Amino acid sequence: MAAAAAPLLLAALAVACSAVWDSASAAALDDPAELLRRAKEPAFLDWMVGVRRRIHENPELRFEEFGTSELVRRELDAMGIPYRHPVAVTGVVATIGTGGAPFVALRADMDALLMQMLDFPCRYLGVPLSLHKLTKEQIQPIIDKTVDQLPGWKADLLTRAGRKILVQFVLTSMLIYLTMSVELPPWAIKAIDKLRRGFLWKGRKGAKGGHCLLAWPKESVEWEHKSKVPGKMHGCGHDANVAMLLGCAKILQKHRDELKGTVVLVFQPAEEGGGGAQKMIGAGAVENIDAIFGVHVANSFPIGVLKSRPGPIMAGGGVFEAVISGKGGHAALPHHTIDPILAASNVIVSLQQLISREADPLDSQVVTVGKFQGGGAFNVIPDSVTIGGTFRAFSKESINQLKQRIEEVIVSQASVQRCNATVEFLNKDPFFPPTFNSPELHDFFVNVASEMVGSKNVRDMLPLMGAEDFAFYAEVIPSTYYYFVGMYNETRGPQAPHHSPYFTVNEETLPYGAAAQAALAARYLLEHEQLAATSDKAKAHDEL
Secondary structure, eight states, X not given: OHHHHHHHHHHHHHHHHHHHHHTOOGGGGGOHHHHHHHHTSHHHHHHHHHHHHHHXXXXXXXXXXXXXXXXXXXXXXXXTOOEEEEETTTXXXXXXXXXXXXXXXXXXXXXXXXXXXXXXXXXXXXXXXXXXXXXXXXXXXXXXXXXXXSTTEEEEEEEHHHHHHHHHHHHHHHHHHOOOOOOOOHHHHHHHHHHSOOOOBTTOSSOOOSEEEEEEEOOOSOOTTOOSSTTEEOOSSHHHHHHHHHHHHHHHHHTGGGOSSEEEEEEEOOOSSSOHHHHHHHTTTXXXXXXXXXXXXXXXXXXXXXXXXXXXXXXXXXXXXXXXXXXXXXXXXXXXXXXXXHHHHHHHHHHHHIIIIISOTTSOEEEEEEEEEOXXXXXXXXXXXXXXXXXXXXXXXXXXXXXXXXXXXXXXHHHHTTOEEEEEEOSSSSSBOOEEEOHHHHHHHHHHHHHHHOGGGEEEOOOBSSOOGGGGGGGTXXXXXXXXXXXXXXXXXXXXXXXXXXOOOOGGGHHHHHHHHHHHHHHHHHHHHHHHHTSTTOSOOTTO
């Protein structure tokens, strides 16, 4: 009975939601407070919550957002909004309005996070089952016991193709997101050893296997709509960002005949280290755009509060890795060796002096070494050590200066200890540029947001040392603006940070993001209509 009633319930919800917006007056489009009130209507909020939960249950990694992209397109089809797809693999670009200037874009990122966190190269990467002629039935008891002894983790078998993807991800992204690690516990190694001798160890040559046993962190908050995909989770709130932009789309589509220009909706893949914004730009997603707004949920301040700042709001930076080579030998005979561990230690200390002695104290910069790998025995000095880390700053000049000095310090300090060093910057220069908010758009944002939630709930924030690929849009769009909507609820107590398996979204924040984006876009077009009429950009957008 319940299953049969579900489609009827969804249909009734859609009709109720449509009725709410069909009754909207023309005046509502230029009334941010009224847009928020309507976005809070139960039927409308329930629809956005449903969208967000469907995305949350089925998280997809960068450039794999095929299901999320399909969901977005289904919702746009239901609203009658035209779009272009695929853009940058899985991206979707939709348009609402006149098709002519001015053009304002709104962006949401779609990708989830990979939640398995393994050091690489790790001492033990799993058991290649085909190498040992073991069946899944033989190893299932070990999988079950792993789950029992590692709360919050899911043990599973990884195919050969999956193992290749894992190693590729670890090499390219784990330097950024490495926050926890796990190795197969000793009892599991011994249990498998009893079944068949031999393991796939780091450094072993020629070992080939079809499957590996791995432990995956999983979403640690138990609720009805938690992630259904082991090792993947929307742990940053991109599911909410997409739901808010779809909510905004529904608002604007109901008022499409009143828009004084064109709103471009950018559903972007691969924000989490994949350079999705760059690929969207390369695919022509934001051609002729005059301004772009991006919004992100944040649980560090209360629901109903919007925060941003003029100028730099998020840092840019890059990732580096260095191999320091010496001469290995017995730890009891250090005079017969050239110790790369000592050299690497001096390098790390010297890198910190780049900030304390070379950086302007008023120009925030960070250099952090988060990776140190070398040696495998207590009494052996290794031949080489690998270190890696990240550097952040709020201007391209500071980023370039840090990059130059990081390489100089590593090479020079290694040579002091008679070692050689090679330095590689693993991403483009810079990996992410700093995210910069137009001062003019900041004043505009404060005015519109204050009309929506009151001036006391629109607050300036300190810059963040985190990075955002929204920054790339500033390279091709005259005006860019990024802001946050709060979702902290003090009755729920402290909330886990972004990128944590305990991260949660307060869904009551969805109307704020949807209404804010709609109000900003509509007001921007209204205020820039006359300017666009005399601009050489007053031509139809060729997006579709």
